[in-house]
Amino acid sequence: MARPTKKGLDYFPLDVDFLSDLKIRRIIKACGKEAVHILVALLANIYRDEGYYVLWGDDLAFLVADEVGTKEGTVEELVRKAVQVKFFDKDIFDKYSVLTSKGIQNRYILATKERKKVELEFKYLLTNEVNRSNISINGRNNSVNQENNQQRKVKESKGNKSKVKESSKESSDVRLSFYAFEKLWLFPNEYQRQDLDFLITEYSDELVVASIKIAGTKDIPKGKAINFITAVLKEWALSGVKTIEQAREYQLKRNQTNKQPYKKQPTRAENLPSWYDKEQPVGDEKEIQLDADLEARFEAYQARKAAKDEDNDTSTT
Structure with a gap:
């Protein structure tokens, strides 16, 4: 039996100015000091399982609340605030109930550069850093x-x-x-x-x-x-x-x-x-x-291209 491809990470980076980030400060202001613990727990779930996203629902709210030692309602309130301030991408959350962000995806892609194969879901994709030979994108045409x-x-x-x-x-x-x-x-x-x-x-x-x-x-x-x-x-x-x-x-x-x-x-x-x-x-x-x-834009483009080609021909003769 083929060995399953590893998706998640064993550890993830946390910026040294994490607490100085305006989004984080707004979340803490709205949800209290335990917001930091909840955010770290959410990030750990994201990077540990799929690596760059996690499905949001009652089960995840319960697990994070249990890990941190708080109420599920507190976790739900924080997630709403995190989406509001764009710590997590709002469009992806509203459409798929998924927690992710462009920054999370960029860090995941950087961390997996040595892997033989990295699979990403097109519908959740926010980053453009996917031009790498070991990255395959699922569902691009699905x-x-x-x-x-x-x-x-x-x-x-x-x-x-x-x-x-x-x-x-x-x-x-x-x-x-x-x-x-x-x-x-x-x-x-x-x-x-x-x-x-x-x-x-x-x-x-x-x-x-x-x-x-x-x-x-x-x-x-x-x-x-x-x-x-x-x-x-x-x-x-x-x-x-x-x-x-x-x-x-x-x-x-x-x-x-x-x-x-x-x-x-x-x-x-x-x-x-x-x-x-x-x-x-x-x-x-x-x-x-x-x-x-x-049409004017296209004609201008053709004119610039023709002039450039002419300059190149002149320089080579």
């Missing part, structure tokens, strides 16, 4: 495949004609986000393609396209594109944005808020891309075209 399977069952129940029509529309929709990405940053690499697939499934293709167009109005490099797009989509989701019309309305309000000067320093208003114009048609994938600002 959510996409699961969604497609569910859609396939619905389509089959409506008959073959409906199935073919919807399937054709889905493949056309997916190409829109990829086309928008390619026009701005050229072809996405393998990881970026998989990430785009995931975002399309989570948020819808038209919202992904809209977030890409917002990136087109800013100087976002290709290496940071997915992070920027994801941040925009998460902000919309937390604000209840589900349609392109709601996204347009949200961004207009956001822009108006940014135009209001602060007391100390004014904030520069965002430049709205042309898709915010309500008279512009949205929704017909055959008629949608990239905005002029996106």
